[in-house]
Amino acid sequence: MVTAQSPETEQYNVIGTRPIRPDGVDKVTGAAQYGADLQLPGMLAGRVLRSPHAHANIKSIDTSKAEALDGVLAVVVNADFPRAADKDVDTGEGSANLKWVLDNVIASDKVLYKGHAVAAVAATDHHIAEDALELIEVEYDLLTPVLDVRDAMVDGSPLLHDSLHTSELDGSKSDSPSNTASHLQFTKGEIDAGFDEADVVIEREFETSMAHQGYIETHNGTAYWRADGTLDIYTSTQGAFPVRDQVSALMQLSQSQVKVTPMEIGGGFGGKIPVYLEPLAALLSQKTGRPVKLTMNREEVLLATGPTSGTYMRVRMGAKRDGTITAAEVHLAFEAGAYPGSPVGAGAMCSLAPYDIPNQKIDGYDVVVNKPKTAAYRAPGAPQAEFATESVLNELAEELGLDPLEMRLSNASVEGNTTAAGMPFGVIGNVDCMTAAQQSPHWQSELEGPDRGRGVAQGFWFNIGFESSAYGQVNGDGQVSLVLGSTDIGGTRASIAMQLAETLGIAAEDVHPQVVDTASVGFTQVTGGSRTTFAGGWAAYECAMDIRNQMAQRAAQIWEVDEDTVEYGDDAIIRGPADEDGNPREISFKDLAAQLPTSGGHIVGRADVNKTSSGPAFATHIVDVEVDRDTGKVEILRYTAVQDAGTAIHPAYVEGQMQGGVAQGVGMALNEEYYYDESGDLKNASLLDYRMPTALDLPMIETNIVEVPNPGHPYGVRGVGEVPIIPPAPAVRAAIANAIGVHMTELPMSPRAILEATTLGGD
Amino acid sequence: MASEHVVVNCTINGENQVFLANERDSLLEALRDRIGLTGVKEGCNNGNCGACCVNMDGRIVNSCLVMAAECEGAQIRTVEGLADGDQLSPLQNAFLEQAALQCGICTPGFLVAAEALLEQNPDPTEHEIRYWLAGNLCRCTGYDKIIKAVQQAAGQSVV
Amino acid sequence: MQAVKYARASSVEEAISLLQEGGDGARPLAGGTDVIVQARERTRDISLFVDIKHIPELIGIDHSADGLTIGAATPCYQIYGDDKIQSDYPILVDSCSLIGGTAIQGRASLGGNLCNSSPAADGIPSLIVLEAQVEIAGPNGRRSVPVEDFCTAPGRNVLAAGEFVTKLTFPAPAGGSGARFLRFIPRNEMDIAVTNAATQLRLNGDGSVAWARVSIGAVAPTPLLVADAAAALIGQPLSEQTIAAAADASRAAANPITDMRGSIRQRVHLAGVLTERTIRQAAERAA
Numbered sequence A: 001m002v003t004a005q006s007p008e009t010e011q012y013n014v015i016g017t018r019p020i021r022p023d024g025v026d027k028v029t030g031a032a033q034y035g036a037d038l039q040l041p042g043m044l045a046g047r048v049l050r051s052p053h054a055h056a057n058i059k060s061i062d063t064s065k066a067e068a069l070d071g072v073l074a075v076v077v078n079a080d081f082p083r084a085a086d087k088d089v090d091t092g093e094g095s096a097n098l099k100w101v102l103d104n105v106i107a108s109d110k111v112l113y114k115g116h117a118v119a120a121v122a123a124t125d126h127h128i129a130e131d132a133l134e135l136i137e138v139e140y141d142l143l144t145p146v147l148d149v150r151d152a153m154v155d156g157s158p159l160l161h162d163s164l165h166t167s168e169l170d171g172s173k174s175d176s177p178s179n180t181a182s183h184l185q186f187t188k189g190e191i192d193a194g195f196d197e198a199d200v201v202i203e204r205e206f207e208t209s210m211a212h213q214g215y216i217e218t219h220n221g222t223a224y225w226r227a228d229g230t231l232d233i234y235t236s237t238q239g240a241f242p243v244r245d246q247v248s249a250l251m252q253l254s255q256s257q258v259k260v261t262p263m264e265i266g267g268g269f270g271g272k273i274p275v276y277l278e279p280l281a282a283l284l285s286q287k288t289g290r291p292v293k294l295t296m297n298r299e300e301v302l303l304a305t306g307p308t309s310g311t312y313m314r315v316r317m318g319a320k321r322d323g324t325i326t327a328a329e330v331h332l333a334f335e336a337g338a339y340p341g342s343p344v345g346a347g348a349m350c351s352l353a354p355y356d357i358p359n360q361k362i363d364g365y366d367v368v369v370n371k372p373k374t375a376a377y378r379a380p381g382a383p384q385a386e387f388a389t390e391s392v393l394n395e396l397a398e399e400l401g402l403d404p405l406e407m408r409l410s411n412a413s414v415e416g417n418t419t420a421a422g423m424p425f426g427v428i429g430n431v432d433c434m435t436a437a438q439q440s441p442h443w444q445s446e447l448e449g450p451d452r453g454r455g456v457a458q459g460f461w462f463n464i465g466f467e468s469s470a471y472g473q474v475n476g477d478g479q480v481s482l483v484l485g486s487t488d489i490g491g492t493r494a495s496i497a498m499q500l501a502e503t504l505g506i507a508a509e510d511v512h513p514q515v516v517d518t519a520s521v522g523f524t525q526v527t528g529g530s531r532t533t534f535a536g537g538w539a540a541y542e543c544a545m546d547i548r549n550q551m552a553q554r555a556a557q558i559w560e561v562d563e564d565t566v567e568y569g570d571d572a573i574i575r576g577p578a579d580e581d582g583n584p585r586e587i588s589f590k591d592l593a594a595q596l597p598t599s600g601g602h603i604v605g606r607a608d609v610n611k612t613s614s615g616p617a618f619a620t621h622i623v624d625v626e627v628d629r630d631t632g633k634v635e636i637l638r639y640t641a642v643q644d645a646g647t648a649i650h651p652a653y654v655e656g657q658m659q660g661g662v663a664q665g666v667g668m669a670l671n672e673e674y675y676y677d678e679s680g681d682l683k684n685a686s687l688l689d690y691r692m693p694t695a696l697d698l699p700m701i702e703t704n705i706v707e708v709p710n711p712g713h714p715y716g717v718r719g720v721g722e723v724p725i726i727p728p729a730p731a732v733r734a735a736i737a738n739a740i741g742v743h744m745t746e747l748p749m750s751p752r753a754i755l756e757a758t759t760l761g762g763d
Numbered sequence B: 001m002a003s004e005h006v007v008v009n010c011t012i013n014g015e016n017q018v019f020l021a022n023e024r025d026s027l028l029e030a031l032r033d034r035i036g037l038t039g040v041k042e043g044c045n046n047g048n049c050g051a052c053c054v055n056m057d058g059r060i061v062n063s064c065l066v067m068a069a070e071c072e073g074a075q076i077r078t079v080e081g082l083a084d085g086d087q088l089s090p091l092q093n094a095f096l097e098q099a100a101l102q103c104g105i106c107t108p109g110f111l112v113a114a115e116a117l118l119e120q121n122p123d124p125t126e127h128e129i130r131y132w133l134a135g136n137l138c139r140c141t142g143y144d145k146i147i148k149a150v151q152q153a154a155g156q157s158v159v
Numbered sequence C: 001m002q003a004v005k006y007a008r009a010s011s012v013e014e015a016i017s018l019l020q021e022g023g024d025g026a027r028p029l030a031g032g033t034d035v036i037v038q039a040r041e042r043t044r045d046i047s048l049f050v051d052i053k054h055i056p057e058l059i060g061i062d063h064s065a066d067g068l069t070i071g072a073a074t075p076c077y078q079i080y081g082d083d084k085i086q087s088d089y090p091i092l093v094d095s096c097s098l099i100g101g102t103a104i105q106g107r108a109s110l111g112g113n114l115c116n117s118s119p120a121a122d123g124i125p126s127l128i129v130l131e132a133q134v135e136i137a138g139p140n141g142r143r144s145v146p147v148e149d150f151c152t153a154p155g156r157n158v159l160a161a162g163e164f165v166t167k168l169t170f171p172a173p174a175g176g177s178g179a180r181f182l183r184f185i186p187r188n189e190m191d192i193a194v195t196n197a198a199t200q201l202r203l204n205g206d207g208s209v210a211w212a213r214v215s216i217g218a219v220a221p222t223p224l225l226v227a228d229a230a231a232a233l234i235g236q237p238l239s240e241q242t243i244a245a246a247a248d249a250s251r252a253a254a255n256p257i258t259d260m261r262g263s264i265r266q267r268v269h270l271a272g273v274l275t276e277r278t279i280r281q282a283a284e285r286a287a
């Protein structure tokens, strides 16, 4: 294990080191309590009945036989919920119409995708609950499903929502209802003039399949509706506060009546931001007066939660002979799933951001189809959009005979540039990643052997900030109990605690972070958007500064000197003016902590931050592949991920985010897809047939952390979780082209797709 | 549809256990719901992910694909049995030191599987490790650090 | 999970009577890696598991001068861990070491693979080219069926009510023979075959093919014995042409469907590719 600190972090004591994570032991002994592990006295088990059809009107639901089954205590349907207001609610990844949130949790008059929930049962055990599902009789009136984004956009296509009209660029709404929920556009310069300047123009169309986050823990939600009208929720979520706000809105409770306890969470990647089971568990608990735990099985997860959008995309890009890109036009049509809200906006913002292209036009369409409502998935929208743009850029470089990294460098966005979406760049590591990739042993090496190829691609994600909270109590033993609201999916307890320790000048091991419920800490946004180490760390920094001030004040009080004369040093020594005898007045953090109880009481530091800034992240990936021409199978031979992490607080977890992102990106590139038949039935709703990479499908993933500290953060943090999922697909595509001369136009680039593009010819 | 219950006698983590299981319970359900060993995780409930991996009579199995009633007389070892009191096993320590877990939901299955590998092959190659662990899915780590943790526990030098 | 009961049989007779009493819903349980999933997904009506792996004759591997006998419920790991199987029947190692992952192989049996009768089963083509005999016990006594006649349709086979498979027997390998099984899957493990294939052949001293058997899977309702592919090989030198002719025969025999695992054209194409590859690699083993 590499334990040395990087040159950028040598100035620090804690930041840049690799302590064992505080929650580690519980997670290797099986003691950690994830959502499904919870047992409460008198708890009931629940199951959800789901639609077998992709698009149908519900004519009737008869639950009487299920209710009569021995051991069944309650059955609920949409009509049992309070009527949801037609207003927006914060969902942790933006906002959504409350009625649609409820209808996605449980269908009202219409089912909009296979797996759409229609009823939920609570019983004394889950076997009985499952039996009860078979006794619920639902009558459907089948409607034609709309399964492809382009079909859905056509006039006359069957409509999912009669009330949905296209929101146009000027804020107006289309006259007639449509499956296109909205159209957005970013422009810069003069697009036609830009293409006129180009010597070479390449235009390509792409299609990508829906892909799932694929967290290994399935969804769960436990609720206990107490007799006094308060509601406790326990769930594996990326954001306890957004769950609280959505559940209270749906159940028409006040926020203060609902307490959400985030359990340990087995992965999320954006997919555990929406609520699915929590409101159902709440209503079942209200009806039965007992705690109710609902869990999904894997099939339900794949059918009814998450995925990221399938897309149709078109990119046209023009460049001069010397490689200067003069114009780029991007058309993005994203499947939102059953309700509006695809990440097309973020995709559009990111699509061309790594490059300073004078003339741009980017159009995005958010389109509903009869597939599950999409959820955020790691850099939502960017992997698709940048697959399209990076792919065309690679082809341009090939056409012009230019080195793809050189071409990127000569067009790279730098400090002072502004994207088409109006995002100004400050200090960024875009060029730094490209040059580090150029100098990497991988790029410098020769690739030998037949049917092998190398590809490279860039990735960009903006990252977000927003609200985080941190409370730190100084204990008499000189250690700090740190209370956080961010669920820890990948080591954020460690990386936030380390920033508190650094600020206080104490050891990482002396900080004890806890993730607590919504009644025990200030509002904290979701763990997502690569924001947690950034904003949570900032809160920890401010919390520590608060502690420093209070400790200095206390010392002043003990020494009976003026507060202004006392200072808290970065070495965790509090120093005052010399005493009458000229001896220095100083006391260590630990010694002063021991005196707190007898000198006026304990000290609690607090910080609640709300940051609208963030630190954009860039990455450059290099991949070598070998293609089996006879079978179309692609083997990843070597992979290098270069990424600007800003300051790498805990480098091992930064590397882990990079490697995990690469694995998901490679999965999206090669095999992961939602395979629907024409009736809208998802045929591969299992982890056997939804093919995520296994240990045997990947090589070691070489990481190269570039540290360009973010000047907009006390410790230079940028956020690292999302950008590494972006470059794999375009890099793999380029490597395949380099190996066998075929430019793929779809994701995944599965063996079948590659065979069809080569030996077998198109359909 | 009513189901009956069965009494099962077996040894779990070295302790004799007698428990009442629903006849329909899998070993996974019995361990989690009847005995309270929730370190054993469910990721797919059909043999595809390895999160529920336990050692049964010296072999790793997916506990979701074993009926509880089948376990009469069996020797079972779960993640809860890996440490010796508060002494973590070398593999557990290696997972912590190599940062081989992010969310940690796959970790119990990987630990049980990797322990069985090292018992029968104390010095595995990278390919052998990857092959042995191919039935254990991890979505967070890209496997790199998991493989390195196993290498570390095998006493191999890890870069 | 369906409301399913469990009974452990300790003898062949007990298993037969349990299966008879249980009626249509009774199913033998070997490794359970197919049948437990089916009961959980409620895809088949299953009301009783008859656990057959505690019957002594169903577990174990026996080598004799006549050949090899494998108890029907013997788990894969025991099969590929057996020294003599590794040296004399490496094609069984091919099949057994890629069914599922390590944990599946701790339980999954060849008998279960066969009786589940999936067109894509990775054990069956190897059994077919090895000329395995299926030993069956039932209310009317014992009988034996050549493995290629065992499966009748997806999920269906020749077993009558109350019958089950006790053993698989294999002739001793002839000198100069070699066999290879391959499958194509998009991942490197944990996948169901898009197409699979097995070849066994015996070479003459001059390198020509004395005898051959070729089988392909996931390209028809049952795994196929491709007689025409064997005919294309027998008596011929192992030239590119001969191998191509055998591959053509496999492609001609393939009659697949399109589903989420593969398309018709992809499967037909792969039947040819895998036939070629198994022939070459079987020949290497024969040499």
Ligand SMILES: Cc1cc2nc3c(=O)[nH]c(=O)nc-3n(C[C@H](O)[C@H](O)[C@H](O)COP(=O)(O)OP(=O)(O)OC[C@H]3O[C@@H](n4cnc5c(N)ncnc54)[C@H](O)[C@@H]3O)c2cc1C
Pocket: A688, B046, B047, B048, C027, C028, C029, C030, C031, C032, C033, C034, C035, C036, C037, C052, C072, C073, C098, C099, C100, C101, C104, C107, C108, C109, C110, C111, C112, C113, C114, C115, C116, C120, C121, C122, C123, C159, C163, C164, C165, C166, C190, C191, C192, C193
């Ligand atoms: C994750 C996963 C991956 C898999 N991967 C593969 C793969 O790569 N390749 C592959 O071919 N299969 C695969 N399978 C399927 C399965 O593992 C194999 O078919 C296995 O060989 C079945 O054996 P078993 O002993 O577990 O059978 P069981 O599930 O016990 O039985 C299967 C069927 O056969 C019947 N049966 C079992 N034994 C007998 C007998 N002696 N007489 C009569 N009937 C009997 C049962 O009643 C049942 O209908 C996979 C399964 C899973 C869950």
Ligand code: FES
Pocket: B041, B042, B043, B044, B045, B046, B047, B048, B049, B050, B051, B052, B053, B062, B063, B064, B065
């Ligand atoms: S839960 Fe058993 S293998 Fe996934």
Ligand code: FES
Pocket: A216, A266, A267, B100, B101, B102, B103, B104, B105, B106, B107, B137, B138, B139, B140, B141
């Ligand atoms: S650490 Fe999250 S699935 Fe492996």
